[in-house]
Amino acid sequence: MFDAWLQIFKRDLLIAFRRRSEIIHPLIFFVMVISLFPLAIGDDKVLLQKIAPAIIWVTALLATMLSLDNLFRSDFDDGSLEQMTLLKTPLSLLVTAKITAHWFITGLPLLLITPLLAVLLYVPTEMISMLLLTLLLGTPTLSLIGAVGIALTVGLRQGGVILSLLILPLYIPVLIFATLALQNSAQGFSAEAQLAMMLAILVLAITLSPFAIAAALKVSLN
């Protein structure tokens, strides 16, 4: 059972490394949108510093959502997704392999580039570790929830706009807790409670969303 998981995980990573644009485009989007804010607001150090966590988080949310389109698309188009449903291994398990691979391809680079962008937005150096921690706990949840939405819309021609309607409301708790954690730690308070909540949401998403994703994929394949 774990063998099939590993196979799919490796295969997805391999495909991504053969088509590097899939990794790079969401990153460029992330960097570009974040650099738009200082241009729109002006070089106001105090203001930028204050809203930097919000900017980074909202942009990370949008970048994750955009990158999700690749998650099932090609497998859906060439029929390999249908083959996966025929395997003995449950589909709910296999999709976690795909999502994990997808997070390594899109979530992890996002995390790696964030310190650089944080400097652009004048985030104090001691805040960067907290920013990374919230992203580390938050982006996997975003991928899991987003995968439900993409599984529902993968068969549709104009799935993109509908996807955002479906999953943005579901992203809000993650956004709230992440930015609260950052605000708290910026003011010198403990952010433990918020981080614990983010972890709890992540655990809930890991346990429940694979079943929803598998059911949604089966509906889409119908």
Place this chain on the structure above:
Amino acid sequence: MNILGSIKRLYHQFASPPYFYRISGLWLPYIMGLFVLLFAAGLYSGLILAPIDYEQGEAYRIIYVHVPAAWMSMFIYIVMAVTGAIGLIWRLKLAEIVMISSAPIGASFTFLALVTGSIWGKPMWNTWWVWDARLTSELLLLFLYFGVMALYNAIEDKRTAARAVAILALVGVVNIPIIHYSVEWWNTLHQGPTITKFDKPSIHLSMLVPLLIMAVAFKLFYVGSLFMRVRTELLAREQKSKWVANLLKK
């Protein structure tokens, strides 16, 4: 076992489209009639008989529309999730149709709750909109309804669409408490200008009774308009079946 069997038989009978169409047609006038009576009674007792609130004056009377609408907005989402689960598990066509017909009604109630809330907020908080926890979760609920309707309209095959929407509604219903509490927590830390909250036990009976009448009236309105929508949807979906043809012949 015998009782269980007869309940099951009744359930299947009720879920069959021609039977439901006939029975709902018989009930509909009574439901709507009762709604009109209760609605009139509720409005009269709420707007005229109920005493003036010593803090909020006459403006508080909007709660007789606002609060039942807010209750309905949440209730209908839960109905959608429950009927969605029934539709997914037992492939019951009627459950799917009830689910999908509830969505626009629920969205309208949510919208009504938001609008009346902000009309109430203008004299009370002196602003149309406050990022209050309840307002915000209500707004997000409206977004969830929009997602459901958008997904249903986007999928060509309506049976597939209903199953997709059922999954979405179930995911949403797991998320609603999380969204609600996260928003509440977010709000308490931001400390918005939440001056007034209705203290539940302190509401006087003369104010409470009209509210309950209105709540029942709104429920009846939901059931009535749901029946109308379900009947139309049934006719549209089953237009090739025999019972619809028989109906047309009459």
